[in-house]
Amino acid sequence: xxxxxxIPEVTAGARILAFGDYxxxxxxxxxxLSKTVDxxxxxxxxxxxxxxxxxxxxDEGIVELGVQAGAKALAGSGLAxxxxxxxxxxxxxxxxxxxxxxxxxxxxxxxxxxGAFDINAACAGFCYALGTASSAVRAGSARNVLVxxxxxxxxxxxxxxxxxxxxxxxxxxAAVVTGSDxxxxxxxxxxxxGDGFDKIIIDDRHSFIRQEGQAVFRWATxxxxxxxxxxxxxxxxxxxxxxxxxxxxxxLRIIQAIARKMKAVNAVVADDIIHSGNTSGASIPLALSHxxxxxxxxxxxxxxxxxxxxxxxxxxxxxxxx
Numbered sequence: 001x002x003x004x005x006x007i008p009e010v011t012a013g014a015r016i017l018a019f020g021d022y023x024x025x026x027x028x029x030x031x032x033l034s035k036t037v038d039x040x041x042x043x044x045x046x047x048x049x050x051x052x053x054x055x056x057x058x059d060e061g062i063v064e065l066g067v068q069a070g071a072k073a074l075a076g077s078g079l080a081x082x083x084x085x086x087x088x089x090x091x092x093x094x095x096x097x098x099x100x101x102x103x104x105x106x107x108x109x110x111x112x113x114x115g116a117f118d119i120n121a122a123c124a125g126f127c128y129a130l131g132t133a134s135s136a137v138r139a140g141s142a143r144n145v146l147v148x149x150x151x152x153x154x155x156x157x158x159x160x161x162x163x164x165x166x167x168x169x170x171x172x173x174a175a176v177v178t179g180s181d182x183x184x185x186x187x188x189x190x191x192x193x194g195d196g197f198d199k200i201i202i203d204d205r206h207s208f209i210r211q212e213g214q215a216v217f218r219w220a221t222x223x224x225x226x227x228x229x230x231x232x233x234x235x236x237x238x239x240x241x242x243x244x245x246x247x248x249x250x251x252l253r254i255i256q257a258i259a260r261k262m263k264a265v266n267a268v269v270a271d272d273i274i275h276s277g278n279t280s281g282a283s284i285p286l287a288l289s290h291x292x293x294x295x296x297x298x299x300x301x302x303x304x305x306x307x308x309x310x311x312x313x314x315x316x317x318x319x320x321x322x
Contacts, residue, residue, distance in 0.1 A: 014134040015184025016322045017079070020072030020174040021289035024056040024154040030166070037162045042314060044166045048308040049252020053169035054278025060170070062091050064149035064309065066105045071174035074109065076175035076322075079144055084176075086272065088133055088140035089118045090125030090149040090308045105148065107267055107269035115142065122200070123248045123282030123309025124190070125149055126173070130305070131188030133177040137195065148174040150283035158208040167251075168209065170278030173285025179296055186235030189227055190315035199317070200310035220254045220308055224316075225261035228306045234248040235302070243301030243321065244291060248308055249273035249283035258306070267304070268296050280309065288321075297321050 007228040030041035044050055066089055074081065089102035102116035103164065119309035124151040133145035177185070187271045196219060200211040224247075232239055242264045247255050249272050259269040272287035279286055284305050291297050299321055306316035 002122060010140050010177035010296045013180040013183035013185070014177050015180040015284050016138040016319055017074050017078030018322050019074060019285055020074070021172065021286045022170045022181060022241035023054040023286070024060055026057065026310040028055050028291055031282065032300035033166060037160060039162050039166060048133040048167055049271070049273055050166065050225060050277050051274050053173055056170040060151045060152070062101045062152055063104045063108065064099065065152065065170065065172035066135045066148045066174070067108045069150065069174040070105060070109055070148050070284055073095055073146065073174035073176050075266045079176060079299050083144050084111045084146050086117040086133065086136055086145040087111060087114050088129040088131040088145060088147050090121065090147070091118060091151055091281055092120050092122040092125060093151045093153050094118070095152070095155065101150070101292045106158045111146070119322055121281070121313045121315065122311055123283065124307035124311070124313040124315045127188065127305055127307040127315035127317060128190060128282045128313070130175065130177070130185065131190060131315060134185040134188070137177055137179050143179065145177040146174060147177060148172060149285050151280045151282045153209070153278070153280055154213050154291055154298060156202055161208065162312045163213055164209055164211065167278045169279050171276060171279040171286050173282050173283045173289055175285055185316035186237070188233060188315055188317045189231045190313075191227070191314040192314065193223065196312040199312060205229060217251065217254060219312060220255040221224065221252065224308050224314060225258050227314050227315050228258060228262055228304055231318055232304060232308070235301050235318035237318050241267055241302050242267040244268045244270065244303035244304075245287070246284050246288045246291070246303055247306045249276065250278055250309065260306070264304070292321065296299050
């Protein structure tokens with residue numbers, strides 16, 4: 001008789017214990033950009049909603065940014081580094097393709113011998129990573145997972161290209177995921193529109209990021225709200241019961257369009273892009289961490305996370321705010 005595999009005891013659900021965030025100290029205002037490219041504060045605010053963004057220094061890479069956000073999330077969770085057995089790092093702006101950055105982040109945080117890997121789903125990366133972490137915990141593959149979105153977009157920007165230099169920025173956000181008797185992270189709804197993979201792209205290691213802004217705007221404002229609604233349905237949450245909507249901070253007009261279509265009349269809508277810019281895979285945890293710190297959202301309430309961007313990849317899930 002063929003022996004049966006031993007299946008680990010599964011957990012009913014997964015939840016987030018804490019968020020953490022980190023931003024570089026340097027602030028680049030619209031007025032500063034207007035000195036090097038043909039733009040001004042009013043033009044930038046009216047088109048993308050950004051007033052200022054953070055830019056990392058030469059000594060702050062993906063690992064350093066991720067370590068800072070991860071340490072803050074760990075401290076808030078009440079867990080020790082030894083309690084973490086899986087680290088997932090979402091990034092699309094890595095300095096090099098190999099090795100992945102997650103093992104270095106884990107080592108810097110004192111996490112010993114964890115599973116550790118990077119995910120590149122661009123601006124949907126954190127939602128992809130969170131969905132993966134939730135599944136790992138519920139399947140018994142991990143007890144506690146540190147999920148990080150860390151981006152240094154500035155190193156892939158042509159600072160003379162008005163279509164990109166006004167938008168992208170640097171930063172990191174993190175969350176600690178653990179098992180729970182009841183679900184605190186809803187089912188992830190994810191997908192991609194690969195026919196538009198070249199709408200936001202870095203062609204090779206010698207190139208800068210480029211995008212077809214209008215095409216991305218049309219796609220995001222038409223395709224993403226249905227994904228967000230499906231995430232609510234699969235979590236059993238009506239839009240009017242949401243306390244917060246935290247979309248990827250791509251463009252303030254896109255954020256507002258998605259929120260209007262959701263008709264979540266009681267939800268606070270994240271607008272972190274105004275002061276943080278577009279930090280790609282870091283934008284969702286960065287924005288929600290800021291909201292929690294300000295007291296904008298109550299603990300235990302449901303929040304919708306929805307990421308979308310290069311690929312064209314997208315993902316959404318409802319979580320319970322820690």
